[in-house]
Amino acid sequence: MLVDFELIKRAQGGNDAAFNEVVTAYRKRILGTISRLIGRPEDVEDVGQEVFLRLYFSLDQLRTPEVFEPWLYRLTVNAAYDYLRKQKRRGESRMADLSEQQVIMADAVAGGEVDLEQRRRLQLREQVQELLGAVSEEDRVLLLLKEVEGLSLKELEKVYSVNENALKVRLFRARQRVIKAFETREEGNQ
């Protein structure tokens, strides 16, 4: 826990200063997770604000401060789903159009301002996001939480309120599908 239970209780009691402290403590971690889940740096803060907004209005429903972190993760996961679904509805295929950062990067590349390392990182992100397109938004987020964020099955069980075996099956299937897409891609490249 990054904050003590007392602070959470004060925030639950409607103390805005305490809530602000909670936000400051978790902001970095939550924004980092969101950036890796959605893969669009320009929208990370918007989604992050939505997470803390939902936290502010639902904090009174939290029964015990001990489950605060899984609760916050659940809010993060739900906000990421909502964002990804909205993107899909808008017909903005994840890689079909250029994100703001990609446009800036493309301009910078044209001006010769970007080094090779930055370009490689951008390509890597694009590649992973494209591969994750092989599974649903739900499975994509679940897979990233496990494989990239490093959450254990026990932690995921708390976040999703789903039994561990069901999660294992879902994770296995999602992983297999993405790996298949990865192999197909590699075969195409050879």
Added chain:
Amino acid sequence: MGNQSEERFDKLLAEYKMSFGEYEASANFSPTMWQKIEARKAMTFGFERLAQRFVTAALALCLLMGLFLISPLPHTSSLASYVEVLADEHEFMAYSDVTPTDGMAQK
């Protein structure tokens, strides 16, 4: 191929994680968040006030309707029987049948 692919995929995910580094929030993050919270609060408060007004108006209407139903109505039937009332009405209609209309009076 299977195991090799899995290993390469794990490596790719590890590199993907590394490619993001630490995320630093902009200076506007908290002020914008509080603005959004205040806007949502104002919206919720406005809706609550509207709902309260609606409930008050509905209660007042119920009370008025209740009073209207409870209040004694003027006694039109008085002591006359149903047959007497019918007879009175028939008498009145028969009389009005022979009363000339305005058009006939002009002729």
